[in-house]
Amino acid sequence: MNFIEINPGNWFYNLSVIGFLKALSHEKSKEKQEVKITDDGRVLIDRSIFDESQSHPGVPEALVRYVNYLSEGESLEDWFKKGKQDKRKKYESLYNQMGEFGYRLAMAFNKLFRSRTPYQNMVQEGENLEFVQFVKSLKQISEKDDGERCGICGKKWFVQTNISQDLKDRLFRFASVHSSELGPSIGEFPNSFWNMSTSFFVCPFCVYLIIHSHLAWIELNEPRGKKSIFINAPSFKVMWYLNKYARTIYGREKIKEVRQLLGISLVELALRFNIQLGKWTMMNIEAVVKSGNGISFFSLPYNTIELLLDRNIASSLYEIGSTNVLNWVLDGEFDRIMREGEITFRENLEKSDSKMLSYSQKLFHLYTLIMERTKGGILV
Template identity: 30%
Template sequence: MKNVLLPNHWFYNAGVIGLLSVLEKGGLNIYDAIDDYGAVHLDIFSSKDEIFDSWDELTKSALNISYKGKSGGTQKYYYSNQTEKSIKEKIQLFIKGVTKSRKPSAFTCGICGRVELTTKSKAAFFNQAYSNILLASEQTFPNLYWGLSSNDFVCSNCDFVLFCHHLGLIPTQQGGLRSQLFINAPSFKTMFLLNKLAKELIGSEKNQDIKDKRQLLAMTVIEYTNRINSTLALWSTMNIEIVNKLQIWNKEKRTVEDKIEFLSIPFDVVKLISDRKIASLLSDIGEFRVLNMVLNREYPKLIDFGYRLMRESLSEKPNEKLINDSLFIWKNKQYGNVGNTANKILKLYGLIEEKLNKEKLL
């Protein structure tokens, strides 16, 4: 059975990206599986046992838990009350689809809208089985992922996909507490590449001080443009966002709580930073201060900043404190490089103005 997966809500999308990592361990060429329009086409030849082993290995690495050999005792696991058998059943349904039942009823999937014929006893419904951290049982509270309730049906095509969403999330640290993020976009190809690059950026020592998730999103788009040697398609730039799953400390309750926040960059700014020349220059400069001026649309400040650095570079007695306070990257503030950095910043302003003026003429 060929599975065609289309971009949907971020929770499902993270599941698809996680699923691709599972199938990649089994030999899937991800780039062959995603078409130019961003949909995923899967012909699965691996067995449910092979897929489970890959899934469980990655899950153990990501969550430090394993479902292999489990027949119970998983109530407090990330996927509550699941066993090796139940997960393999979900995999089998994803591969083969549902089998015919006597006197089936029609259920509409709350995720993809697909209508499936099955019985209520066999049907899966959206609840804390899909994550005991942010989802709830019917008797407790609404889940924090989105507006679904525990009565919403999950079809066989989405069931196992949702059990892979944890593998699509990128672990980070925020104020000493754990957090995870996912870059959501209208295309699985764009999502796969952006999340892969974001993971690399987070893991790089030189980027350990990234605290602003907008900066990370911008740097990922810039890296995409530079490394893939391509600009993002216009339709892709319109809906790129970071979904940040973070932990916060509740002072009153003195407990750690989970929260979801959504961060994005204005469409016009994404268009700027995905321009090849601008992306290349921003990457070359490498200063968060400069990046923030662009993200905040404070383009005239680039001129002031550039000229201030230029004056210091030409001075017989440059103000070392001003230079050190203004620039973070060591190579940028080394003797003889300050003027070069200033030139790059001024050139960046020129490129931005040129692009903005062209946009006005269109």
């Protein structure tokens, strides 16, 4: 098979896949499409993405793009000056093999694997070249019938790779190096895992996907501290667009309430993307919320999601552009939309305020659309 097929799974796996897609899409190939997101929600990855890069022989194309993504806009000269170590000499072996890109790879790996980074200590500095070879080997990945099942994706992916046992132990056994929020501290106390088990097997493909997981979080800066969200769904296509819209909306309007951000993202999905979602998909759209070291989940009722994904209702909400009105829809308080329209109409009729009268008509129209859709409270 030329393509590696990926199906939606648990939220952490989905988070990792969306992060991987984000890094790849940042620098697309002009020759061909290496990644396809199908209408039924799968992802197909062309194995050629793990071929040696034409611009940087010896380094797989997927890793080149990730390094470029992580080091974009950063000056190597400024990086050399940071800290007390002579980085030119320290990473001389990388430079000898890869030229200037070797320094950029070291810069990127420092952001991923060193102290106070998302995947601290997963890959040691002396293992940089080993990890490059490991990523390169992923082109040959296949499912092995008698292989160990991955605790992340549920598959038995296997690849022959020539790396040290110490590195294998860190890559392929789930621990805090993969996720500080979810992973256990193996051999230490306390061990924050479940089912009386210290860990589980992580397949080679998930190892590479996981180191992209931090890219998919949408950070919300709040007075009480940082909070991050990820919108999860049973379709990678739905996830891709919902998270893309949520990121754009937050950057534009700084909406801090998770349910509002999820609600407006669904409205954007209905308006911008002609997609028909089944009931099961709509019922399983949720926001994963990370606050501190805790993970929580938020979802809207299926009936509410169905309303927001109705193209006419979404268009009406967009035209009105009121957070209060959106909240009434989210709360199921549809009568408040009608009352607001009546009050606005009465107060502005004698003034002949065309703008406010138009606003009241939009409220009446939205209320009518919702009533037609619900038939007095029952969705049809």
